[in-house]
Amino acid sequence: MANSDAVVCALAQSKMDESNVKANACQTTGRTFGAFGGIAAALRSVANSDSWSLEGVYLHAAPLFALEDTTNKALTSRPDSPAQDCGRDEVERCTDDAQKEEETFQLKFESKYINSSVPLYQDYWLKCMRADLQKVQHKRLANLVMSQCLAGLSSPPASSPISVSSPPGLYVAPYALWQELPEVKRKRLLHSLTASDVRLQEAMFELILSETSYQKSLHVAVGLFQGSAELRNALSPVQNHVLFSNLKEVCRVSEGFLLDLEARLGQNVVMSKIGDVVLSHLSAFRRVYVPYVTNMMYQEALxxxxxxxxxxxxxxxxxxxxxxxxxxxxxxxxxxxxxxRITRLRLILENILKRAHEYSTDVTNLKEAIEAVREIVVECDSNVQRMKRTEELVSLEKLVDFGNVKSIPLVISGRHLIRAGALKKLTVKSNHTTGSTVSRTDIYLHLFNDLLLLSHKNGQRFSVQDHAMFPAHVRVEVLNTRMLGLPPEAFLLHLTQNRLKTATAIILAAETRLEKETWVQLLSSKQSIAGV
Structure with a gap:
């Protein structure tokens, strides 16, 4: 404390009668970490690929319901990639596991209700995105119209009759409808069911139809790409595993789920519930989706x-x-x-729940299933963030030089980077003749959830000058910059116990007041920050 008090007192004494000094701009603004884009960030390059363009996408409209003489020929399985859980240094075991799985894996699913003209899941997903965009646009337009309605209207316009289809301007032709099933037509169920009942059946049928589309795309991914001998020979066993991960297990789980969904439809074409089927497969979903989505960051890099x-x-x-x-x-x-699929599944279930009858026994199942799917997505996101943070630390450690400063490991369990950026270190020198002067030197801060590094940046490398445990030995103090003749972006950083086990304090200046406020807020935290 004596050291920091001396700094402030010296400033106050030398600057009392001097004019304010403007600080030079910092070279690099700080970057805050921790609030990662999660899964979306890991998939950014995929989302930017040409295949996701909403322009000129041809959505297939061929009849989808399987007739009695229609067969759905599955792609033939070919030699496979390494099995799940292969390590980077276990090439031989990966190869052995791959040979074993070649003999057991087969693509054999054939839908009883939907024929092979069902589109790939990519088309279904794009169509959903288009519909979602239209809904948002329609809602904004409706809000605008309502806000500008004439005040003289004494009563709202009469409601239009309930319709099974979407509102005008929002309608997107579906790939298939429950009401088009041969059994539904044969029993003339549309004449005995209410419009709300039909909507509920359509919502449940979308789960079945979309899972069929998903299965078709998975069959192509596994049968054509993962089963390609030419593609496999172009990769090492470990690369093959990283590229396809546990995709075959994902395909198996999807197939089992779809079989149970179609079995429910086969029991009664007017389905009374479907949430229980989803619940029975949630443990399998977690088992295959969490490791696959977690691996996608490495998949993208590969x-x-x-x-x-x-x-x-x-x-x-x-x-x-x-x-x-x-x-x-x-x-x-x-x-x-x-x-x-796992991110879309929740939206489909929410749509079913919205249309389910209030006292239906399926309501509880649907709510549990929606929450469970949400937890799976959250777990995937947490794993991706944790892996990205670890990779970030590994990359940073290669750029940090401790020199004469006792080195400390950067990559440890639970550590992640919160914010990094360049600041100015201000040094005040008093002179009775000419007054005091303020010199500025560049300093770079890396704030982790448990550590603060102060370095000089040389090109892309960082030479560590000091460090302290955070937040135990770090605190900041807001200065009366006007009285002290300092730039308004300045603040005082205290290291109550630095690398030499002593207390020290330095004056730092950010580029802008907003950046100063951000640094002060983060450095003032009383607890380790889990994310920002």
Missing amino acids: IAKLLQENKKFVMAVKKLEKDPVCQRQTLKSFLVLPFQ
């Missing part, structure tokens, strides 16, 4: 590397993507399928 360095991989992928079963979709669009 693809970027292979596209730049592996010509055999590029040629094999281009050849496979030209296959008619791909319907002009890319390998990336197939690899992102599990992420799209």
Whole structure:
């Protein structure tokens, strides 16, 4: 404390009668970490690929219901990639596991109700995105119209009759409807059911139809891409595993789920509930989706590397993507399928719940299923964030030089970077003749949830000058900058116990007042920050 008090007193004494000094702008503004984009950030390059363009997408409209003489021929399984849970240094075991799984995995699903003309899940997903955008636009337009309605209207206009279809301007032609099932037509159920009952059946049927579409795309991903000998030969066993992860397990779980959904439809074409079916598969969903989505960050990085360095991989992928079963979709669009499905599943279930009867026994099941799916997505997001933070620490550690300062490990369990950025270190020198002067030197701060590093930045590298445990030995003090003749962006940083086990204090200046407030707020935290 004596050290910091001396700094402030010296400033006050030397600056009492001097004019304010403007600080130079910092070279680099701080970056706050912790509030990651999560899964979306890990998939950014996939989302930016050409396959996601909403322009010129051809949505198939062929009849989808399977007739008695219609068969759905599944893609033949071919040699496989390494099995799940292969380590980076376990190449031999990966290869052995791959050979074993080749003999057991088969793509054998065939829908009883929907024929092979069902579109790929990529088309279904894009169609949903279009519909969601239209709903948002329609809602905004409706709010605008309502806000400008004439005050003289004594009563609202009469409600229009209930319709099964969407409102005008929002209608998106579905791939298929429950009411078009042969049994529904044969029993003339539309004449005995209310419009709300039909909407509920359509909402439940969308779960079945979309899972069928999902299965079709998974079959292409596994049968065509993962089963390609040419593609497999262009990769090492570990690369093959990172690229496809546990995709076959995802396909198996989806197949079992769809079989149970169709079994429920087969019991009674007017389904009374479906939430219990979802609940019975949630443990399997967590088992396969969490590791797959978590692995996608490494999957994305591997693809970027292979596209730049592996010509055999590029040629094999281009050849496979030209296959008619791909319907002009890319390998990336197939690899992102599990992420799209688990995030969309909750929306489908919420739509079913919205249309379910208030006293239906399925309401409780649906609410539990929706919450469970939400937890799976949250777990996926948490894992992705944790892995991105670890990768960030590994990359940073390679750029940090401790020099004469006793080194400390940066990559430890639970540590993550909160904020990093350049500031100015202000040094005040008093002179009885000319007054005091303020010199400025660059200093770079790395604030972790349990550590603060102060460094000099040289190019891309950082030379550590000091460090302290955070928040135990770090605090900040707001200064009366006008009285002290300091720039308004300045504040005092206290290290109550630095690398030398002594107390010290330095004056720092941010580039802007907003940046100063951000740093002060973060550095003033009384507890380790889990995220910002």
